[in-house]
Amino acid sequence: MTDTVLIADDHPLFRQALALAVGRVLPDATVIEAGTLSTAAHAAVEAADLRLILLDLKMPGAVGYSGIALLHAERPSVPILVVSSAQESSAAQEARAFGAVGFLRKDSELAAIETAIRAALGQAPIAAQDDEAGAIDAIRSDVAALTPAQLKVLLAVLDGQLNKQIAFSLKISEATVKAHMTAIMRKLDVSNRTQAALVARSLGLDLRH
Known part of the structure; x- marks a missing residue:
């Protein structure tokens, strides 16, 4: 092929x-x-x-x-x-x-x-280089490790959507949205969706390029 x-x-x-x-x-x-x-x-x-x-x-x-x-x-x-x-x-x-x-x-x-x-x-994906911002790079890696479904939920959270709205737009159940949020918060080491959104924004996910 x-x-x-x-x-x-x-x-x-x-x-x-x-x-x-x-x-x-x-x-x-x-x-x-x-x-x-x-x-x-x-x-x-x-x-x-x-x-x-x-x-x-x-x-x-x-x-x-x-x-x-x-x-x-x-x-x-x-x-x-x-x-x-x-x-x-x-x-x-x-x-x-x-x-x-x-x-x-x-x-x-x-x-x-x-x-x-x-x-x-000719290249494989390049990891962020170690420097004085190593902590930020580690969090970036955590975000990059989210599954596609989890990323879609996180983007919806950044957009200010509630669980019901996210479930409707992604055609999944509210229970599934909650499960994704639990996984997201665990991976990002935060305790609520607001903190998860703040982590995402700190990494430039709210910047339009």
């Missing part, structure tokens, strides 16, 4: 540009395009022989770096290359902390995009 590459970006013209770059690096690859985070997550689960995910941080449905965390949780062995208009100095390190293997600005030349794609295809 041929390799598959997922391009997740809400701008059709930019998806075409990325598809062109992918075609030059992997001429026989099948390209799947997604315009929202939910569509991208579904595609990531269903895609066979998925080799690479190209992800825009500003995807509809994403908050901050949640798109990376969710897609990394769905397909942890597939490299994620972030292509964003965010300031590289701060966003690149944080993107890697949540599971991305690389970061590329949207105004990069086509040749630079191709080079980044080739590099991403």
Whole structure:
């Protein structure tokens, strides 16, 4: 079977540009395009022989770096290359902390995009580097370790939704929402949903890039 590459970006013209770059690096690859985070997550689960995910941080449905965390949780062995208009100095390190293997600005030349794609295809997910912010990196790892379902619940909590609303939007029972929240609080080592939301916000999950 041929390799598959997922391009997740809400701008059709930019998806075409990325598809062109992918075609030059992997001429026989099948390209799947997604315009929202939910569509991208579904595609990531269903895609066979998925080799690479190209992800825009500003995807509809994403908050901050949640798109990376969710897609990394769905397909942890597939490299994620972030292509964003965010300031590289701060966003690149944080993107890697949540599971991305690389970061590329949207105004990069086509040749630079191709080079980044080739590099991403040869890498495994890069962990955050140890530094004086080791405690924050540890919490980032905890967030990155949440399951896709748990991340969806946490994002809904950040959006201010109540358990009943979360259950309705995710098509699950309130009991299941409560079970996910219990697991989330245990993994993040917090005692209530407010603290869980504060932890998520401290990691940039409420920042829109």
